[in-house]
Amino acid sequence: MFSLAVFLQSFEPLLWAARYTLLISILGIGLGLVIGTLVCAARLSPYPLLRRFAAIWVSFLRGVPLLVQLLVFYYALPVIGLDVPAMVAAVVTVGICASAYISEIWRGAIAALPRGQAEAAVAIGMTPFDVWIRVILPQAVTLSLPALINELILLVKASSLVSVVGILEITRASQAQAATTFRPLEVYIAAACIYLVINLCLAALGRYLEHRTAV
Amino acid sequence: MDWSMLQQYGPSLLKGFANTIVCWALGTVFGMALGLVIALIQRYAPRWVTWIIQVYIEVIRGTPFLVQLFVLYYGGPLIGLRLDALPAGLLGLTIYGSPYFAEIFRSGFRAVPDGQIEAARAIGMAEGHIVRRILLPLGLVSALPALVNFSIILTKETVILSIITVPELLYQVQRMSAETFRYVEANLVLALFFWGLVETISRVGHRLEARITKHLIERT
Numbered sequence: 001m002f003s004l005a006v007f008l009q010s011f012e013p014l015l016w017a018a019r020y021t022l023l024i025s026i027l028g029i030g031l032g033l034v035i036g037t038l039v040c041a042a043r044l045s046p047y048p049l050l051r052r053f054a055a056i057w058v059s060f061l062r063g064v065p066l067l068v069q070l071l072v073f074y075y076a077l078p079v080i081g082l083d084v085p086a087m088v089a090a091v092v093t094v095g096i097c098a099s100a101y102i103s104e105i106w107r108g109a110i111a112a113l114p115r116g117q118a119e120a121a122v123a124i125g126m127t128p129f130d131v132w133i134r135v136i137l138p139q140a141v142t143l144s145l146p147a148l149i150n151e152l153i154l155l156v157k158a159s160s161l162v163s164v165v166g167i168l169e170i171t172r173a174s175q176a177q178a179a180t181t182f183r184p185l186e187v188y189i190a191a192a193c194i195y196l197v198i199n200l201c202l203a204a205l206g207r208y209l210e211h212r213t214a215v
Numbered sequence: 216m217d218w219s220m221l222q223q224y225g226p227s228l229l230k231g232f233a234n235t236i237v238c239w240a241l242g243t244v245f246g247m248a249l250g251l252v253i254a255l256i257q258r259y260a261p262r263w264v265t266w267i268i269q270v271y272i273e274v275i276r277g278t279p280f281l282v283q284l285f286v287l288y289y290g291g292p293l294i295g296l297r298l299d300a301l302p303a304g305l306l307g308l309t310i311y312g313s314p315y316f317a318e319i320f321r322s323g324f325r326a327v328p329d330g331q332i333e334a335a336r337a338i339g340m341a342e343g344h345i346v347r348r349i350l351l352p353l354g355l356v357s358a359l360p361a362l363v364n365f366s367i368i369l370t371k372e373t374v375i376l377s378i379i380t381v382p383e384l385l386y387q388v389q390r391m392s393a394e395t396f397r398y399v400e401a402n403l404v405l406a407l408f409f410w411g412l413v414e415t416i417s418r419v420g421h422r423l424e425a426r427i428t429k430h431l432i433e434r435t
Contacts, residue, residue, distance in 0.1 A: 002294070063413035064406045065371040067378075068385065072406050075398035153277075160279035164378060171281060178289060185290030192278040192286060199277040 007186040010177050011194070014187075017173035018194055024091055024162060024169060025155040029102075029148070031095025032155075036102030043107060054103070061100035067161050069093055074165045090162040094155060101151055109144035110136060142213045149206035153199050160195070170194055224391045231387030234301070238383055239373050242308030243366045249309060250316025255346070257321055272314040280311050280375050288379045304381040308372065315365050323358025324350055356431050363420040370413055384408075 042054035061069070073093045077084060084092075113136060121131045163172035174191035178184040221228070253272075257265050275283070287296070287310075288303040298306065327350055335345045377386035385405065392401040 059414065060406075060410050063371075063410040065374040065385075065409060067374045068402060068406050068409060071389075071398070071402045075402055079399050157279040160281045161375070163281070171279065171285075174282070174285070178285075183293070184285065185293040188282055188286040188290050192274070192282050195279055195282060196274060196277040200273070203277075 003183060003186055006181055006183045007190055010174070010181070010183075010187045010190040013173050013177055014170055014191055014194055017168055017170050018198070020087075020167065020169040021156060021159050021195075022198070024087075024094060024159045024167070025152060027091045028094035028098055028155050028159070029152050031091065032098025032102045032151070033148075035096060035099035036106060039099055039103035040106040040110075043103060044110070058100045058103060061097050066093070066097050066158050067164065069097055070161060070165055086165050086167055090165060090167050094159065094162070097158075098151060098155055101154075102148070105144050105147045105151065106140060109140040109147070112143060113139055145213060146206045146210040149202055149209060153202045153206075156195065156198055156202070224387070224395075227387045228384070228391070231382060231384040234381065235370075235373050235383040238301075238304055238308060238376060238381065239370050241305055242312060242373070243369050245305070245309040246312025246369070247316045247362065247366075249313040250318075251320050253313060253317035254320035254324060257317065258324060259342075268317075272317060275311060275314045280307070280372055281378060283307055283311055284375065284379050300376075300379055300381045304376040304379060304383075307379075308369065308376070311372065312365070312369055316362070319358050319361040319365060320354065322361075323354035323356075326357040327353045352431050356428055359424050359428055359431075363417075363424045367413060367417050367420055370416060371409070374409075 039054045039057055042050040043058070045051060070090065070093050073089050074086070077089055117135055117139070118131055121135045122128075126134070159169055160171040163169060163175065166172070168176075170191050174187050178187040181187060253268055257268055260268075284304070284307045287307050288298065288300070291298060291303070331349055331353065332345060335349050340348070373383055374385040376383050377389060380386065388401050388405050392398045395401075
């Protein structure tokens with residue numbers, strides 16, 4: 001039967017490991033934002049070659065399961081001479097994968113802005129740089145905030161997969177805990193609870209931002 | 216890459232691929248069916264039932280698929296739920312997909328104009344009749360793109376089943392690379408394979424979507 005004592009006891013090691021789940025998710029979304037912005041810029045650029053490259057980047061990363069991407073990176077990096085710690089490989093993979101989704105979020109937000117805005121800015125004599133920095137991007141960023149929070153929630157869940165390459169985050173810690181206590185049910189439910197609390201908090205944040213930015 | 220190993224491992228890879236497709240197809244169909252039931256209950260059941268279902272939806276959507284599989288496959292036996300890997304994986308995929316499908320159906324139903332349902336009531340149609348003749352066909356037209364999209368997303372989730380030892384494609388590839396030490400090539404080829412698969416399925420899916428939409432609109 002379900003043992004409440006085991007359930008409560010497993011929170012301590014799992015909460016300790018939760019910091020790595022959060023670390024991977026936050027670094028992942030940070031890296032994803034940087035690369036995603038570049039990919040989106042390439043996608044919207046006037047150069048066909050860059051546009052094509054960005055399109056392939058997005059299609060590949062969205063078409064291949066993250067778990068397979070993780071395994072490719074994990075095994076391929078040492079072969080090409082990059083012997084990085086597993087943690088770095090995991091963050092880079094998660095970030096690269098997120099970049100494809102984030103670049104699409106940016107693209108959607110920019111496309112959602114009325115064309116007249118940019119045209120009006122050009123009409124009153126703004127330079128193309130100013131049009132982007134002062135008119136398009138500030139609005140696109142506010143518009144896409146809820147979607148970015150959503151992406152962060154997805155990353156928190158996806159980060160459970162890095163347990164496969166041996167990183168001690170919530171899922172890996174719960175596997176170890178289940179192996180020592182022989183009570184997988186309680187331990188995995190405890191792990192699920194932690195993920196749920198993290199994601200409910202993020203979802204609340206997303207709703208707040210959506211509410212605040214709604215015009 | 217040394218292609219000769221394909222000869223040796225070809226059959227097991229094919230079997231793995233077949234399992235991937237079976238898991239995906241059945242998981243999608245069952246998940247969609249459960250999602251539809253949930254969406255209909257959400258619409259017609261009393262307040263407290265919808266509240267319980269809302270908790271179910273939040274819990275499944277707020278936790279990683281992998282952890283759900285662990286609870287089901289490793290935790291299940293403790294409460295008497297003893298399943299083999301494949302059925303456990305199928306059940307897991309069904310449960311995992313159901314709240315997403317339910318939300319898709321729910322927003323599809325919401326897109327059906329109230330006037331249509333009020334008109335049906337006014338001419339004396341029974342509630343069950345309204346569901347079958349008006350709510351479902353009209354709701355499906357607006358839900359279809361999202362249904363197709365989520366089904367495509369589910370193809371990628373099937374690889375996670377390998378972690379609970381469901382013998383699908385990734386599991387077979389892992390076994391092959393463990394025996395031949397060709398991790399890089401094997402995983403790279405698998406990645407390219409999935410890329411092609413997902414692109415193909417999404418192309419076919421969107422074409423199918425257009426045809427079904429046309430059919431549904433003609434019928435109603």
